[in-house]
Amino acid sequence: MKTPLCATLAALVLFAAGSALAADRRVDPPEQVITGRLTRADHQTHREVVFTVPPGATRVTVRFRYLRRTQDAGVDIGVFDPERFRGWSGTTRDVFTLSTEEATPGYLPGPLPAGRWRLVLSASQIRPGAEIEYETRVAVETRPRPVEFADAPINPAPGWYRGDFHVHTGDSDGSCAAHSGRETHCPVYRAVETAAGRNLDFVAITDHNTTAHYNEMRELQEHFDKVLLAPGREMTTFFGHANVFGLTQFLEYRMTQPDAADALSWIQAANDSGGLVSVNHPGVATGEECMGCGWSVDPLPPGSIGAVEVVNGGTLDEFGTPEGPKQGFDLWDRLLNQGEHVTGIGGSDIHNPDLPTERLGTLGSPTTAVYMPELSVKGLLAGVRSGRVFIDIDMRPDRLLDLRAEAGPARAEMGGSLPLARGATATFFVTARGVPGGQIEVIEDAALVPALARPTPAEGEASFAVSGDGARHWIRVQVRDIHGRLVLIGNPIYLTP
Ligand SMILES: [Zn+2]
Ligand SMILES: [Zn+2]
Incomplete structure (x- = not known):
């Protein structure tokens, strides 16, 4: 039954107000800019640049640059939080970032304790008479938001980009052949390598509930610089599965009731942080075979769900067709008929990147094409929200x-x-x-x-x-x-x- 327009609008307004009340209003502290000068007196010393991290920080990003140098040799940089060593990159990086879940290679993710942090400048070589003037910029974030693993868009051009929204690795239950041939937990890089090899423009790694894959994704993004690695995870509850895209922070998966309030504890947290929630394989049955696979959460306020996985690769492989009640059309149709604007997407739900493309439901099957303002996580989220999206069952870039x-x-x-x-x-x-x-x-x-x-x-x-x-x-x-x-x-x- 259709909801009258006025009732839908009223519900939308109420939800927007409720959402705004619940929204995280923490404001990031101003950037700390520290400048300094090194001379021969600093030769073979470890000088410290002190900066402050306030309580509740979610990310610390440090940018170091030279304002003036009278010699080529630079200084090595490393960082200590108030309690422990957090990494070192010598002269090879001028920017690094740390969060609870992931950090620039060479640096350690983990809690970001409040207090005085020290950027250590190790001056191995400063010639007599030489001068080095430097600037350190420290940006501290205090609320979670969508995370880019690359410093810049993978492609700045607007256009259609094709990828897979649902991929598992050994960070949950993904497996593949080890060097011995034995089937075992599959490292993240194998899925990314397969996605890159199939010329996908983006891939979301969506392991179950965990946040452990993001650190490897950041490292891999530097190397696989033609395919966008989008943070994802499959919220895996007793009452349904849903991918959350864009975010890396922990989200509460321990639902004990199918009621909307329990589900909104993580759905609203994801939406308030700028993430996107996509209900997975809602037509699949729940049972001992598959914990919570069907979607049995009570109706949610309008606007809670951004997308529905209309075609799941596992179901596509099982039935040989994207049609049928086990796919996601029923929930999608129901939400659309209620007046919601929910984007239909596809996802392979692949658990083994080695499976060849001749089979349906392998990595990239189905492919989802998204018209994006740029190929970045921001562009991907904007593209899905815009709804200019189609699902390509046969992984055919000419279509x-x-x-x-x-x-x-x-x-x-x-x-x-x-x-x-x-x-x-x-x-x-x-x-x-x-x-x-x-x-x-x-x-x-x-x-x-x-x-x-x-x-x-x-x-x-x-x-x-x-x-x-x-x-x-x-x-x-x-x-x-x-x-x-x-x-x-x-x-x-x-x-x-
Ligand atoms: Zn699932
Ligand atoms: Zn899955």
Whole structure:
């Protein structure tokens, strides 16, 4: 049953207010900037630059640079917190970061004790008469937020980027062949190597509940600099599984009731920190085989869920099709019919990166393509939130599915909203590439509209028109190949009266 628009809006406003009240309002302290000068008097000494970390810090980032140098030789840097040594990078890095879960290679993640920290400048060689002027900038964060493992976007250009949202490694129950051939816990790098080898643009590593994989991901991101490594984890509860993307801090998974309040303890924490919650394989049954695999959490306030894993690779492999009640369409349709804007994505849920691509459900199968403002974690989250996203069942980079609509002067891209008055006409334009002889299907409010089906155009766009009836609707498209197999699944455009 559909929720009347006014009730949905009221609920949204209430939720927004509640969310704002609960939101973390901690403000980061101002950046500490410390400058200094070294001369021959500092030759072969260990000078200390002291900075302060306040209680409750979630991240410390140190940037060191020379303002002026009269010799080439620099100084080695290392750092001590108030209690212990935290790492050393000599002259090879001018920036490093530490958080509870992960740190720049050469540095140790862990608790960030409050107090006086010391950046140690070890001057192995300062010539007589030489001078070195330096600057140290220390940024302390005091609230969790989305984490980038790379210093800059992997690609700054806007565009379609393709990847896998659901990958396990040996940091939970992922396995692969060791050098002896024995199947054992699979290191994170093997999954990343497979993703890079399959030319994916991004991969989210989503081990169950743990936060232990992030430190390795930061190290791997430097080396695998063409594939975005996105922080993820699969919240694995007795009452459902959901991926949280973007964040690295611990989130409470120990639910004991399926009620909304228990679930919101972690969902709201994730949303308040700028993360994104995606319900996984909601159509799979819960039982001894799979703890909490189906989604049985009571209805949540609107806006709680950002995405649904509409196609799960494990289920795809089991049934040989992305269709059927075991996939995530039912929950997705229900949320969309309630007036929510929830993005449909796919994820392989792969537990072994060695499985060959001939099989469905291997790493990258299905692929999800996301239109991003840039290839970064920020861009990935923004892209999923925008809803300009499609699922590619066959991992085919030549395939593309896009949707746009016009009604008078109004325009909307896939994922967007289009105002459509009663009696007015909206024209929809579909780009469906790489599926010659295929068929575009149109779905309105979860129901197939056979009269609007179109053959995939050889070039350009296919189009169809819809009349406004003064009510709220959502319309999405999907593509079948020449054999009738569902191969591309698009996200809706939302019609608003
Ligand atoms: Zn799961
Ligand atoms: Zn999983």
